[in-house]
Amino acid sequence: MRWYIVLAGLLTLAVAGVSEGEAGVDKVTHREFQAVHADGSSSFDDDGPTRVVLEGIILNSPEQWLDPTANPTPGPWQMGGQWEMYIQGEGEDHAGTALWMGQNYGNGPGYENYTNEQWRAEICRLNRDPNTGYIFNPGDRVRVTGRYLFYKGKINVNENHEIGANFDFTVELIKPAVGLPQPEVVGLSKLKDVNDDEIFDPTRLTGCEYYQSRLIRINDVNIVDPEKWGIDQTITIQDANGLTLPVRLGIGAGIAGYDCPTAQIDVIGILNQEAPGYPPNIDNTKGYRLFVLNYDGNGLVLTDRGYRRGNLPGDINTDFKLDFIDFVEMAAYWLECREGLCGCGY
Ligand SMILES: [Ca+2]
Ligand SMILES: [Ca+2]
Ligand SMILES: [Ca+2]
Incomplete structure (x- = not known):
């Protein structure tokens, strides 16, 4: 809030x-x-x-x-x-x-x-x-x-x-275009202790604080609650040792357009903190989650790599062919204008 x-x-x-x-x-x-x-x-x-x-x-x-x-x-x-x-x-x-x-x-x-x-x-x-x-x-x-x-x-x-x-x-x-930082590979054991509680280090040299607001990669996890997959929803990933982390999904169109990955996957996102509670009782040592704001449907890495194969600009649904489905998808957004990017008078 x-x-x-x-x-x-x-x-x-x-x-x-x-x-x-x-x-x-x-x-x-x-x-x-x-x-x-x-x-x-x-x-x-x-x-x-x-x-x-x-x-x-x-x-x-x-x-x-x-x-x-x-x-x-x-x-x-x-x-x-x-x-x-x-x-x-x-x-x-x-x-x-x-x-x-x-x-x-x-x-x-x-x-x-x-x-x-x-x-x-x-x-x-x-x-x-x-x-x-x-x-x-x-x-x-x-x-x-x-x-x-x-x-x-x-x-x-x-x-x-x-x-x-x-x-x-x-x-x-x-x-411009210096490129996204290489996401640092972070095991869940760097973020959670053996009891699956968040690791908080006020020196910010280890634990969740070290990675806060940075791009990280967590390998070899499963999504334990795929039924929660969707725009603006939170799912949970779990590794082989039972450590878990919430993944906050954004509102990127790919999250609506593709199914939740079901296999063992890697996840790339921004580690965010949103501490639980309300003033004056906020616990600023907790509330870490991974932000994944879009997804390109590749099935193995939950992320948006920012580019698409195929090089067919009208291929809206990225199935590498241009057909009526692309037209329908385009028509559904006809004349929409994304606030802040168009309609600015520039
Ligand atoms: Ca913090
Ligand atoms: Ca298509
Ligand atoms: Ca202002």
Whole structure:
């Protein structure tokens, strides 16, 4: 429930006594930015700058994870359009950070909502390099400048729930198409102890924290609850020793388009933390899961490798032939326009 960011925001503002202006901008590594206390709460925001500059590689297409479609009145406590991009540090910077935006900040007290038009303008801006108009993709190296808040186990770049331009964050292209980071192979025994409990190390040098917001690969597992397979659902993987991990499926079209893999598989995804509980009783040492936001139907590796065989652009269902089924699938989406990518007036 994203609106709890509001509570965290009020706390941060109270503690930090926010100062405005360029003086409060520091370039930091993801590892510095994500530092935590022994209880898993942020230590960076104890006396951090107002804004940070971070660099890294984009891991995901935001619209495969959260629905960007503008909706100003989706119901109480609902955020309407949302947008979240994960950025992974490089080299010695063994950490990563999420950037988050929502439309209806006003579902918390004292904040305002974006109108549909304002929301579209915001995510149209964030999906593009401001200097060239280039549309960002996973595998691009970027520079992020923005404010931040701690939320459920990790610190996120965001707008502190404010719609004023002074609270914007920006993403700029450093180099396009450097490629996704090689996913680190991580056994479940690195994430779970012998009792299948999450391993938490506040130094962030081992356990779940070490891999938080990074692309990892878990080999030789089975999905134990294939009946739960579907868009926006959570399934569970298990290894030969009985260790398990939740896998949060995104809203990528391939998850709806293909069946759940039934054999022993490998899984590639982003390790995320969403700590359980509600303020003031959030356990920031728990709540790790693997994000798999799309699937290409290959049957052996649960992931979206970002390319397709066949090279037939009209082959919508990727069965390597063009026929009426492709036409039907295309017709079903006729005239739809993906918020934030088209209709931007660029
Ligand atoms: Ca954490
Ligand atoms: Ca804004
Ligand atoms: Ca086809």
